[in-house]
Amino acid sequence: MNSPLRSKKIDQTGTGYLPGLAIDCVIFGFHEQQLKILLLEYQNTNLLALPAGFIQEEENINDAARRVLAERTGLTDIYLDQFYVFGDQSRHDPAPMRAIMEAKGMAVDDNHWLLRRFVSVSYYALVDFTRAVPNPDVLSDSCDWYDLASLPTLMLDHQHIVQKALETLRTDLDRKLIGFNLLAETFTMGELQRLYETILGQELHRSGFQRKMLSLGILERLEKQYNGGAHKAPYAYRFVSDK
Amino acid sequence: MNSPLRSKKIDQTGTGYLPGLAIDCVIFGFHEQQLKILLLEYQNTNLLALPAGFIQEEENINDAARRVLAERTGLTDIYLDQFYVFGDQSRHDPAPMRAIMEAKGMAVDDNHWLLRRFVSVSYYALVDFTRAVPNPDVLSDSCDWYDLASLPTLMLDHQHIVQKALETLRTDLDRKLIGFNLLAETFTMGELQRLYETILGQELHRSGFQRKMLSLGILERLEKQYNGGAHKAPYAYRFVSDK
DNA sequence: TATTATTGTCACACTTTGTTACAATAATAA
């Protein structure tokens, strides 16, 4: 693990990382009809934040984002979308990070690199909730899923970042569905519809939804799947692999 | 003018700017049925590049983008869209910038900040060709419009940046048309259609186009406009101001 | 005065979408 928030020592200079640039990740999961996102909680501070990381001097920024995702969830080969750069100077507030470091027992210099202004390149990912293993970083004592519908207060402008990620997700849903990873390998049309309804926040007509999904040409129908429900067994589907 | 490429002295440290971060602008203009973009040409180097700039320590990055646009075109209040961050480490190649600086007669230190790796936050804008006044920066001796259809070779990965900007423009055209600034204050339906056809690179049916545009509810019909053509005078339109 | 180019609008077919309906079937209840 090479993230500065994961390595044993957090140095005073940020050596080895691009200065002033951070990556924030909005990691969506889907479970029991609810959208979840992954948040870190910092010890003794009541502060919740998005998983974040920095970019190594010889690292591509998209690779850095994948590394952060892998470190927090153990997941690789996940669709990740760079959706916005948050670069207002008003984002800069050293107080929360100072509180986190002090709660961790670190001696904090006013000039510590973690207290300076950062521009955040933000990404969102949609992961299979059942396969992700939340994994806190070295500054936080928990990493867990939170319901998007009842989101607690977040650090800095992270609420705003989540909001923008959700808007992007809704807009891009059709176009990017095939790359997403919110469902298991195979799924039923009903499961797909409930995913859509949850993400879009509205109910959809069953008949029209099925027709639309099939017309996208990205679904492959498999044999029927007996799922123990008191009804006709639905077909199973998976996304077609050949682009 | 506060851009480092505009100020008289270009110091050795980049003091006052966020390190390692640059802004590249793809500025589209529309003229005589062709999409144009604004490029800088550097003295004695044959190098063409997108207008670029850096971010002041106390400046919002979106403001920095607007500043770069204003410095190169004189235009303010223009729609500007942040469309991607180019952050691959492979972008880094100090050779062209070194050639530019040497051609300008500058003594170039291997460690000069302009030769280091930059992450580029890229924006695109669509401006009224007739109102923009191209204005070269201090390192280049010309700033002019080039046909997008026959684009010359550009510096570094700027070709790639232009390509991505164009894709974003085509995808977002309907949703962002009202904010764009490619046409004069008032225009005819035919002018709007030719703009669409040029951007999308395909012909559209006149009747359907008019119906679709009117159904968007963003056009306000004004009195007929005698334009000297050998035909019926078309209505003039403008975009409705009240959102 | 006729011709030409473009415009505004309508008409019609065709496609897509919204909605309802109905038969099929797997578990459960009676």
Added chain:
DNA sequence: TTATTATTGTAACAAAGTGTGACAATAATA
């Protein structure tokens, strides 16, 4: 065993949206 219930696959129809061509109107030019 049989009825009931929940959900599924699909068909049917209406409503809305699109693609395409036709036609009259009109401003400049021949």
